[in-house]
Amino acid sequence: MHRLIPCALVLLLAPTAALADDDDTRFLLNQMDRQQQSEERAYPTPAVADNPDLFTVNGTTYQVEQTLEALGPALYVAINLKQWHKVRQFVQRYRQLPDHDANLALLAEGMLARVDGDYAGAIAALETALAGKPEFVRARLELARIYFEDHQLNAARDAFERAQGSAGLPPQVLGMIDQYLAALDRRASWQGSLSLGLGYDTNLNQGNGDMRVSQVCYLPNWCQTVTRRMPEPLESSEWVYDLTAERRFNLSGHHNLLLRGIVYGSYPDKALEGSDSTDYFDENTSVLYAGYSYKSARNELNLLPTFEHFYSDRHTRYEAGGLRLEWKHQWSPPLQLNTYLQTRRYRFQGEDAVYFENYDEHRLGLSASYLLNPVTALYGGLDYTRKDFPTDAASSDAWMLNLGVYRQLMPGVNLNATALYRETRNDEANTLLGGLREDKQQIYMLNVDLPRWAIKGFVPVLSLKHTMNESSIDWAYGYERTEAALKLKKTF
Template identity: 55%
Template sequence: MSPFEFSRVALLCLLTFLSPLLLADEDDTRRLLNKIDRTVNERERAHLPAVDPAEKDASLITIEGQTYNVQNTLADLGPAIYVALNLQQWAKVRQFIERYRQLPGHEAALIHMAQGLLARHERDYRTAIDELRQALALQPGFLRAQLELARTLFEDNQSAEARALFDAVAASGIPEAVAPVLESYQAALRERRRWHGTLAVGVGYNSNINQGNGMTTRTEVCFFFECFAYTRKMPTPIESSSLVYDLAAERRFQLDGNHHLLLRGLSYGNYYDKHSEEAPETWYEENTSVLYAGYNYLSALNDVSLTPLFENYYSDHHTKYQASGLRGEWKHSLTRRLQLNVQAQHKHFRFQGEQREYFDDFDARMLGSSLSYLLDGQTMVYGGATYTRRTQDQDSASNREYMANLGIYHLFDVGVNLNLTALYRTTRYDEPDYFLGGLRKDKQQIYIANLGMPRFALGGVVPNLYIKYTDNRSSIDWAYSYRQTEAALKFEKSF
């Protein structure tokens, strides 16, 4: 083999190894999953009244607003319990219940209802539902207990039984002031039975669609005691405008009580108008589609899902890989403002077509957790950490990834919202690859800003400005270091 021929072979092997191993952007997948959750919650809350008249207005009880000394009699304590419940004076509710239950002739159903509402206030939904059921068992025509049980079941996501109780209350003849509240809950229940999600389409710009850095290096390759020098020139960054889009949708089908079948689908991508001048047959358009289908337990405090998944990644006019696996997630409401989220996922990647000639199938296992805290009705902060382990046949291609993120979401009074996120990722490979230059370690910083503008919505379509900056620094800098800026103006419709 001549030096010239060997140089060509070495360079071909190098370019083959470095040809982009394009994988779906897990950050975008995570972002769309979070968007689905936020959309579902916002659309359901939009149907509920901001203030329930039965909670605050004591005039719904025949007390006439008078302040009086509550005597230790059935005639005084019974109405006093109702007033304390309506005004949410929970300490007084406890005091009045203890006094009331000592009196002969007390209504046991009223005690059970009051204890149920106390338990609901303390976020003990199992006890609350049990107490309210006992109240109705003792007094089947107890309309207030029936309404409160329906509300508690609604909050605990036991929708079928809640819907039946709300319908029964509506048919029994209720006070006029309560009718709008009842209609709001019925509308929210109808909303739960629908598909929910978002569809966004827009125009974008990417400063580096091929993740190139344009670096030029000179190196030597030795073969059978002969060394040949050649110049290595990496592709220069290609900037391009693009058509961008994303779709996220989910639906829950209630099986029984808190048990559901969960279906989720994501699809997102870019269509660029530029491609490589050095390799005109290479196109950088991409699409990622993921389908989740499995079991979901949903209550007032817990959201647990276990869903098999299937992922398809399409780029350069053909499917690059397909992946299947299992995702588990647990969301737990620690307090009314603080939520914990734990995720675990396993995926097996299978490369398709000509990709199989260059890349081996591999497995990726992910474990992560995050916290979100609601500072007030308009501001939420969140953050978390994720560990991902990828294993391949070659130790030099296997790696461990550590990612941390921190963000804030704020809704401004002028009718716009801003979501800022910073991600820091470190990837460490198991063994050196001496052909590339040693042990690879990458450090990546990503900053994302998304400005939503509901104030300028037209026909329910909301403009969104999205900006993402990525800085990837690698110990093998000539091959893997790059910078990239992405910007897009999207028009989003929620459904």
């Protein structure tokens, strides 16, 4: 009987250590989002109320007469200078004139629709202008740019290439077209990052060294002293790495095939030798997403079957398959809203299948990011996770709140800080462990990128992560852990 209790504890405690760190997966997914947002966000010029008859160019104010000869050139100049408040005024006046150029008016109205975020209206206006005047190169160029911003990549490429073949284009326009075609090539290629470095972990095994002595009575006069001793924290230096990659294959319009992969892990220098086996604490998590993606200027909807593989202690621990639904909405130029639903089935492999129960996990998340200025962004969210095991004592509900800030401290120095707070509550008490498990966990993550000291495209990155877990069954689940690493990161 004395040996039975420690053995049962191993079966009950091990699932916590046998799972990958989903907070790292979330952090890498957020990193991919920020990388895309930094390339795609723009700042439209705000509307300004002023005299509709006056027009200021390079500090000089002109009176714009109500004539075709005055309003036509004024419209072009206002569009070129991106003075959208004047474009709005001038096109209204221009439409009132007899014999006005309807295609020029459509160009102006299409550009205004783009500024207002009405990409469907902008495309319709410019396509109508081109239908009336196929040789209208300016309208074709603006249509190509709007297709590009609206993530209709095949249509954008076709429009730019047709405009490129037009005769008489100045070198600066041809150069601009080449830049957009290069950007289209980039959007159609793999994008992501790769990092590798050295780190240090103060608690590889999530140990706390707790020792409890208690009396266990089997009969009124038959009691035994039982000592429960948890492992001491194991410190070690380690190799750390992560890889993120994503690629869209544009099918037509806004419709795409999306492939996304995330791989991260660590390889410590130390191992923990036991009486029957050795724990090496090496970890590798690989997550693959592949499915349908709808992407426009303001909305992204992804329906992605997912597969996760977790390798640890020199063998496969589990595999998990499921489905993830994501929606991202650009509410305004600085504000993006996100939500996701995810469900997975976890299946333990090999010898782990003997000790651990397969289970289902369901997740719901809501988050937002806000661009305060070109160098500062705030983000945060709320997540709910439900884990269903065959036994109620292992099943749980968890709520997690996260808040973060991304800031360029100075040119070439970027900071990304995240704080997470999670509460987890199991469905039923476990008498062997001493009651109902309720955990409160705090996690603080900090990444400092130093592109000003890049080495042949590899950027030094300092990362820190500190975890504190308090539990109602603190002797078994309470621990504190700090992870630090210096890595070199290559973005592609």
